[in-house]
Amino acid sequence: MELIGEGWTGEAAEGAPDVPVRREHLVVVGNGMAGCRAVEELLARDPNRYRVTIFGAEPHVNYNRIMLSPVLAGEKTFDEIVINGHDWYRDNGIELISSDPVTAIDRMGRTVTSRSGRTLGYDKLLIATGSDPFIIPVPGKDLPGVISFRDMSDVDAMLAAADKGGDAVVIGGGLLGLEAAHGLSLRGMKVTVLHLMPTLMERQLDEAAGWLLKSALEARGQTILTGADTAEILGTDAVEGVKLKDGRVIPASLVVMAVGIRPNTALARDAGLAVGRGIQVDDHMVTSDANVLAVGECVEHAGQVYGLVAPLWEMCRALADGLVEKHSGYKGSVTSTKLKVSGIDVFSAGDFSGGDGAEDIVLRDASRGVYKRVVVKDDRIVGAVLYGDTGDGSWYFDLLKKQEDVSQLRDVLIFGQAFAQGGGAADPKAAVAALSDDAEICGCNGVSKGQVVACIEKGACSLDAVRTGCKASASCGSCTGLVENLLALTLGDEVQAGPKTMCKCTSFGHDDVRREIVAQGMRSIPEVMQMLHWSTPDGCSSCRPALNYYLLCALPGEYVDDQQSRFVNERMHANIQKDGTYSVVPRMWGGLTNPTELRAIADVVEKYNAPMVKVTGGQRLDIFGIKKEDLPAVWADLNAAGMVSGHAYGKALRTVKTCVGSEWCRFGTQDSTGLGVKLERGFWGSWMPHKFKMAVSGCPRNCAEATIKDFGVVCVDSGYELHVGGNGGIHVRATDLLVKVATEEEAMHYAAAFVQLYREEARYLERTAPWIERVGLQYVKDRIVEDAELRDALAARFWYSQTFSQDDPWAERASGEAREQHAHMAAFKPRLEEIA
Numbered sequence: 001m002e003l004i005g006e007g008w009t010g011e012a013a014e015g016a017p018d019v020p021v022r023r024e025h026l027v028v029v030g031n032g033m034a035g036c037r038a039v040e041e042l043l044a045r046d047p048n049r050y051r052v053t054i055f056g057a058e059p060h061v062n063y064n065r066i067m068l069s070p071v072l073a074g075e076k077t078f079d080e081i082v083i084n085g086h087d088w089y090r091d092n093g094i095e096l097i098s099s100d101p102v103t104a105i106d107r108m109g110r111t112v113t114s115r116s117g118r119t120l121g122y123d124k125l126l127i128a129t130g131s132d133p134f135i136i137p138v139p140g141k142d143l144p145g146v147i148s149f150r151d152m153s154d155v156d157a158m159l160a161a162a163d164k165g166g167d168a169v170v171i172g173g174g175l176l177g178l179e180a181a182h183g184l185s186l187r188g189m190k191v192t193v194l195h196l197m198p199t200l201m202e203r204q205l206d207e208a209a210g211w212l213l214k215s216a217l218e219a220r221g222q223t224i225l226t227g228a229d230t231a232e233i234l235g236t237d238a239v240e241g242v243k244l245k246d247g248r249v250i251p252a253s254l255v256v257m258a259v260g261i262r263p264n265t266a267l268a269r270d271a272g273l274a275v276g277r278g279i280q281v282d283d284h285m286v287t288s289d290a291n292v293l294a295v296g297e298c299v300e301h302a303g304q305v306y307g308l309v310a311p312l313w314e315m316c317r318a319l320a321d322g323l324v325e326k327h328s329g330y331k332g333s334v335t336s337t338k339l340k341v342s343g344i345d346v347f348s349a350g351d352f353s354g355g356d357g358a359e360d361i362v363l364r365d366a367s368r369g370v371y372k373r374v375v376v377k378d379d380r381i382v383g384a385v386l387y388g389d390t391g392d393g394s395w396y397f398d399l400l401k402k403q404e405d406v407s408q409l410r411d412v413l414i415f416g417q418a419f420a421q422g423g424g425a426a427d428p429k430a431a432v433a434a435l436s437d438d439a440e441i442c443g444c445n446g447v448s449k450g451q452v453v454a455c456i457e458k459g460a461c462s463l464d465a466v467r468t469g470c471k472a473s474a475s476c477g478s479c480t481g482l483v484e485n486l487l488a489l490t491l492g493d494e495v496q497a498g499p500k501t502m503c504k505c506t507s508f509g510h511d512d513v514r515r516e517i518v519a520q521g522m523r524s525i526p527e528v529m530q531m532l533h534w535s536t537p538d539g540c541s542s543c544r545p546a547l548n549y550y551l552l553c554a555l556p557g558e559y560v561d562d563q564q565s566r567f568v569n570e571r572m573h574a575n576i577q578k579d580g581t582y583s584v585v586p587r588m589w590g591g592l593t594n595p596t597e598l599r600a601i602a603d604v605v606e607k608y609n610a611p612m613v614k615v616t617g618g619q620r621l622d623i624f625g626i627k628k629e630d631l632p633a634v635w636a637d638l639n640a641a642g643m644v645s646g647h648a649y650g651k652a653l654r655t656v657k658t659c660v661g662s663e664w665c666r667f668g669t670q671d672s673t674g675l676g677v678k679l680e681r682g683f684w685g686s687w688m689p690h691k692f693k694m695a696v697s698g699c700p701r702n703c704a705e706a707t708i709k710d711f712g713v714v715c716v717d718s719g720y721e722l723h724v725g726g727n728g729g730i731h732v733r734a735t736d737l738l739v740k741v742a743t744e745e746e747a748m749h750y751a752a753a754f755v756q757l758y759r760e761e762a763r764y765l766e767r768t769a770p771w772i773e774r775v776g777l778q779y780v781k782d783r784i785v786e787d788a789e790l791r792d793a794l795a796a797r798f799w800y801s802q803t804f805s806q807d808d809p810w811a812e813r814a815s816g817e818a819r820e821q822h823a824h825m826a827a828f829k830p831r832l833e834e835i836a
Contacts, residue, residue, distance in 0.1 A: 023051045026323070027112055027122035029102045029267065031056025033065060034296025034312045035128030036084055041320035043092055049324055050124070052094045055114060057101035060152060061085055066309065066444055066475055072155050072183030074520035105271035107289055124291055124323065127268055127279060131261035131297040131307065136171065140233030146255045149180045158256065162187035166253040169242045171230055173200040177258035181222055184254070186520065186531070192250050193217075194228040194242065204348040209371050209387040216344055216369070263298045263305055278305045283329035284322035285315055295319050301330060308335050313446025336397040336443065347393035350400050351375065352383035363414045372414055379407040392416040394482065398439045432485040441482050444475035452483060456490045463487065480507070503542035505534050510546065510763035517554050525551065525562060546764035549651065552687055553759050556801035569649035573809045574631055577624065582631060584623045585648035586638050587684060590658045590676035591619030600641030604634050618655030618693065620646055635810035644808040647684065651765075653692050656680035657705065661698030661715065670715035672698035675744050679751060685806040686755065686798070689762040707735045710768040711751055720747045724754055724780065725772035733769040736777045739785045753784050753791040756798035
């Protein structure tokens with residue numbers, strides 16, 4: 001039997017009376033990363049041992065504070081950094097009391113009292129109050145507009161300030177300060193970083209790496225002032241600026257204090273617990289009261305306090321072992337720091353201050369922006385600093401922790417594990433295979449190689465499954481490569497592939513890039529490449545056209561089409577043929593034409609000696625053999641007859657094929673030709689992920705082949721059947737029935753909504769057929785048919801975008817725009833005097 005609410009659980013032994021066993025009550029003060037991780041470790045050991053209640057000061061569930069910076073920068077949403085959602089508390093019988101911090105502990109009565117006056121008894125109490133931001137005691141520190149950077153409310157305050165624009169000053173050039181500066185800069189604020197010390201992040205970086213980081217951040221538009229000592233914060237009713245002790249004044253409407261943290265010991269001190277720099281604990285995380293434990297940044301162990309996550313996770317494991325009476329003990333931590341500062345990879349471990357008997361091994365590669373320094377003493381690594389390339393950080397840290405003799409590797413040590421152990425560019429899988437089981441793989445979540453392998457062996461066959469199972473690679477993602485190598489080593493060919501990346505220039509997939517463009521408000525291809533850490537300076541022929549389309553779709557009327565990021569046919573607005581000439585296909589609305597258009601086409605064929613004219617499958621005429629330099633003149637002649645580009649070359653609407661319908665055919669049920677003309681006139685010029693074809697058949701005999709088009713209409717007596725997702729070609733696919741409507745207006749409305757959903761969500765070069773097969777027809781129906789509000793919104797967005805799309809590119813080129821595209825290749829001839 002189990003009575004969670006009353007703290008009872010368990011079944012009596014066989015033959016004994018059915019008497020419930022009372023569970024001890026564990027009360028956790030703090031709903032942050034350390035407190036909840038300790039509970040996770042406890043549940044993994046004995047899920048029924050304790051009844052758990054967690055008090056939290058914030059209104060949120062447990063989230064990853066390390067990832068607040070990406071939320072500020074717009075790279076992630078709050079939901080994406082949640083570690084334990086409400087379902088975790090519910091499924092494990094945990095009572096969460098949020099927005100109600102504990103304010104007093106009665107150790108004699110074993111109770112805690114919260115701010116709201118709620119009093120709760122405990123058997124064991126776990127204090128996980130974390131740390132408080134240090135606010136420098138200068139005049140003006142309490143002005144509105146002065147904030148710290150510690151929790152989600154601080155992020156919300158910074159986002160509100162950034163929406164107003166203006167100047168921001170960040171005091172503190174450590175990790176949090178630089179991340180705050182990066183996020184505010186991306187949000188459009190002019191940012192100045194003030195750092196007291198001469199080197200940024202001096203606890204993690206040496207002078208050389210700090211200089212490289214400073215230069216890189218300044219190149220991104222930030223102002224970095226080192227050796228800057230704040231005298232006061234200026235302002236009357238709100239922040240107006242910051243004055244330095246040397247007299248300089250920096251204007252600011254927002255000041256972020258990020259100068260450091262202090263263990264939050266107030267609650268423990270008031271309760272009479274032993275407190276030094278932090279709450280003093282033994283190896284089992286027990287305080288001076290045997291019934292009170294503490295863990296995390298609020299703790300002092302053996303005279304040390306820790307602000308990194310890896311030591312916190314080690315503390316949590318030792319604490320959980322003690323709570324289930326399998327004592328292991330925490331012996332302190334050797335720490336390393338692997339970070340991504342504003343998109344720049346840095347790593348440090350151990351003591352890199354040098355000193356007597358220490359030897360520096362340094363590698364600098366200015367062209368790649370790489371700096372590596374390994375400090376060796378008595379043939380052992382004692383410290384390391386890596387900037388720009390941190391791939392070997394785990395290996396250096398493993399050698400440092402184990403104090404292995406590196407004398408035999410001395411000459412090649414700085415070139416990394418692959419070179420040192422393989423004599424060259426060895427297999428990266430072999431490098432990770434050589435790591436010991438206790439080597440740290442994921443610093444954000446304190447996950448070792450052995451834990452990752454165990455997770456894989458328990459059934460995690462993909463990267464996402466590993467992230468869910470043991471949290472490796474679930475935060476900043478810098479260890480993703482290591483995790484993928486471990487998957488490959490452990491499972492071989494049985495690894496389940498994750499989403500395919502756009503190309504080799506990026507680790508992001510198409511869906512990720514589309515989402516981030518909208519979430520971060522990116523405005524250009526270079527900005528996307530910078531923000532999403534492209535590995536190449538200018539991208540490639542695969543990613544540039546995709547990025548160009550995604551920006552066009554996301555920013556109608558704002559983004560300027562980058563012609564150099566288009567394929568040659570789209571740049572030339574005609575299809576190149578194998579002999580280097582081009583074919584030209586003017587648009588014929590719904591397959592209709594007239595004598596004027598036909599005469600213009602005939603005149604063009606004769607005037608420019610076109611060797612062939614052919615009727616296309618889309619009911620148009622294709623003129624072959626036009627020279628590149630003649631294209632603008634051909635287009636001008638066709639424009640004069642009222643004809644525009646047929647976009648036969650583009651990832652756009654190609655044709656709307658029709659039959660004659662009820663106007664002429666004795667079987668026709670509706671005016672299919674008229675509806676086809678309306679569709680083509682409404683939808684032409686719209687750029688799509690791939691070519692897009694429509695058709696309207698006047699009756700179920702389907703003479704216009706509407707059921708193998710991207711969007712097809714089949715007219716019936718009672719209205720119009722709307723079909724989607726068909727195509728001809730090598731892999732023929734018949735359409736799926738989306739919906740049946742009664743009027744032409746409804747058909748146009750549904751068509752606009754469907755096209756816009758496809759434009760916004762399909763991947764570049766993905767036809768509607770594979771897109772629908774990937775997402776499912778029901779997914780499309782749920783958004784287009786079942787959700788009227790969303791349908792209306794999609795259609796409205798499509799028609800809005802069309803106001804910027806229906807400019808004939810032929811007319812622009814005919815007027816002389818981009819004439820260099822149609823010029824002859826330069827001819828190089830020797831001068832006469834050189835011949836003589």
